[in-house]
Amino acid sequence: MSTRHPLHLNRRQIIRGILATTAFGVSSRLWTGCTPNTPPSATTPATPTNSASTGAVKPITMGFIYVGPKDDYGYNQAHALGKEGVSKLPWVKTVEQANVPETTEVQEAMRNMIEQDGATVLFPTSFGYFDPHILKLAQEYPEVQFFHCGGLYVDGKHPKNVGSYYGYIDEAQYIAGIVAAHTTKTGKLGFVAAKPIPQLIRNINSFTLGARSVNPKITTQVIFTGDWSLPVKEAEAANSMIDQGVDVLTCHVDSPKVVMETAEKRGVFCSGYHANQAILAPKGYITGAEWDWTNVYSRYAEMIRDGKTLMNGGISHLVRGGLKDGFCKLSNYGSVVGEAAKKDADAAKAKFIDGSMVIYKGELKDNTGKTVVASAKEYKQEDPELEKMNWLVEGVLGSATS
Amino acid sequence: MIFTEKWRTTLEKICIPIAALAVSLVIFGVFCAAAGANPFAVYASIYKAAFGSWFSFQNTLIRAAPLMLASLCTALPARLGLVIIGNEGAIVIGGLSAVAAGLSVQGAGPFVVQLAMALAGIVSGGVWIAAVGALRHYRGVNETISSLLLNYIAIALLNHMVGGPMRDPTSLNKPSSYPIPDADMLGNIPGTRVHFGLIYGIIACLIAYFLIQRTTFGFAARTVGGNIRAAKIAGLPVGKLTLIICFLAGSCAGLAGMVEVAAVHGRANESLNASYGYSSILVAFIARQNPVAAVFVSIILGGILASGGILQRAHQLPDATVLVFQGIVFLVILFSESLYGRLAIFKEGVKPQMPGQNLKPQT
DSSP states (O other): OOOSOTTOOOHHHHHHHHHHHHHHHHHSGGGGOOOOOOOHHHHOOOOHHHHTTTTTSOOEEEEEEOSSOTTSSSHHHHHHHHHHHHTTSTTEEEEEEOSOOTTHHHHHHHHHHHHHHOOSEEEEOSGGGIIIIIHHHHHHOTTSEEEEETOOOOTTTSOTTEEEEEEOTHHHHHHHHHHHHHHOSSSEEEEEESOOOHHHHHHHHHHHHHHHHHOTTOEEEEEEOSSSOOHHHHHHHHHHHHHTTOOEEEEESSOTHHHHHHHHHHTOEEEEEESOOGGGOTTTEEEEEEEOHHHHHHHHHHHHHTTOOTTTTSSOSEEEEOTTTTSEEEOOOOTTOOHHHHHHHHHHHHHHHHTOOOSEESSEEBTTSOEEEOTTOEEOTTOGGGGGOOOOBTTEESOSOO | OHHHHHHHHHHHHHHHHHHHHHHHHHHHHHHHHHTTSOHHHHHHHHHHHHHSSHHHHHHHHHHHHHHHHHHHHHHHHHHTTOOOOOHHHHHHHHHHHHHHHHHHTTTSOHHHHHHHHHHHHHHHHHHHHHHHHHHHHHHOOOHHHHHHHHHHHHHHHHHHHHHTTTBOTTOOSSOBBOOOOGGGSOOBOTTSSOBTHHHHHHHHHHHHHHHHHHSHHHHHHHHHHHOHHHHHHTTOOHHHHHHHHHHHHHHHHHHHHHHIIIIIISSOBGGGOOSHHHHHHHHHHHTTTOHHHHHHHHHHHHHHHHTHHHHHHHHOOOTTHHHHHHHHHHHHHHHHGGGTTTOGGGSTTSOOOOTTTOOOOOO
């Protein structure tokens, strides 16, 4: 008679199982968390009540693809909110898919949206979707319009049915810098950054310039974590900067959640990015640079409803905008923000909106003392020179070459 | 008598994984019901999105292709008794070296470029995992931990190379290497949208099966896996076997990285690190480290992954649903491993019965 129970596991099997499972769990993306259900009502806005008025218009099916979870309090959430917004339009039907990596998987996601859901307009929102994935699918489906967030379209080189859009969110960062300068007591600001790429460096510089427009002694400490989503490193960076006396933190990573929560826990102030994070730091949240994709997507939807397309030239291939055009906005000021800060910030905002504000005008030095913008020289927001930025402005502590 | 014995073992090897898959489907159904979706509708959607038509089956095959090659990185060393999970690192390193090689022989004609890329991927991935084997054999370092940590080193190396020495200055906001010209890219299998990586995967799995099961080399490797002390007494070169098997394992994953670069991305950048390595560990475990079974398991897992989109778009399930499913499958399969040789119906002297009816140990 065998004494072993049929379901008995020997020790080696248990150890091996636990080891492998832990390794798999830790290293895979299982921990990135779930996205809660979208109530079906939000995704199917074409309710019978308003179908009568729009009966003549054929619904436009728009597909949205995000690289991460859509409740990341960051980049993807901003786009998902934009999708929620545009789906309220009665003539728009939307489909979405989250956590799609930048591999053949995104090609398949686009293909399925086109073939199975009948999508004619696609918004694959991650920067890395563009080359080669969007370009490949755009050639295959010339009648479908692909709009990509990031602004890489080159006329003559890329297919006619590809367009790109992006916003000058550094304008909002400039104003956040003004608010931060009024809030800080130590004169030290902190910036948790992902990678030293131009888009991101521009945000650091604009934030610093905004702060130094209030008080030229202020410095911004920057730490590059090296990747878009490294929660542990982001927390370490935030903590070490707070230990050094930084008392206002902001960031440019995919999900600002960790930075905001760390700042709140340590009792310092923070300024958000991508989406509104006030809920994560009710005490210390001062303001934040947010995207307003609802506005952008709704305008695209209107143009498409009116028969304009990328192919017939009705829609521009490169769409850009800042505060004035409603591409970005500021979070509501937190309770700790004083009257003087609000006044300065609102004044700067008014100047952005009437177009008289230029952030990058000479003379500007970088943080090694080299002149990077000559005196009397002005770079307007749309200047391509700014898209190649690889220097950190005077007052930033850190280096852009990681 | 020997014939029926063999027949029973084979049946056991087939029935247990299938039963485990069925159990995980049931658990997943409970999860779906809890998340507010009809489990049967979800099953139907998964089937339709994965295997329902030629259109969707191609989607499955596209996802299965890199998994087959990468799964060998876990499956081969497992025959030696090593649990290696450094697949992701070997893929990344293979892809990175493939780009470097492809760019250095640029203009030499598509065939030469592809050959150079493949060789670079194979050799670099092989050396990467062989290092794990060497650490294990000569220094006694736990191979699971060291291979996992090497993944992080590989990813950091990739980021450093594409952000520094290999960076194409025109890739402003997404640091990448210079691109491989379109003419030198690996194409699709004619008449499909599946790239040639699928064929490479199937061939590599068949070769690996033959090597392990039908050669003296494979027999020696299995002996080491069975009892390392006995193997040493029998005079088998354990160190050499460990290094060779680890090299072969890594070279398969390295080739998977080369295929990703040569057929999909055309350049090296952070997209190379897309978690295929981790999914392929699952493939190797479900296949019980059998290379031929890995082909079929890859296709099933590819199907599961392919259905991730429809779960979100048609059932409004969270985007992590497909990962939950994958996790459930992985756990159930791991625990089903303990049932081998324990179920009475697969033993001599008991008439075959329906699984689950008689779990009593045989006297």
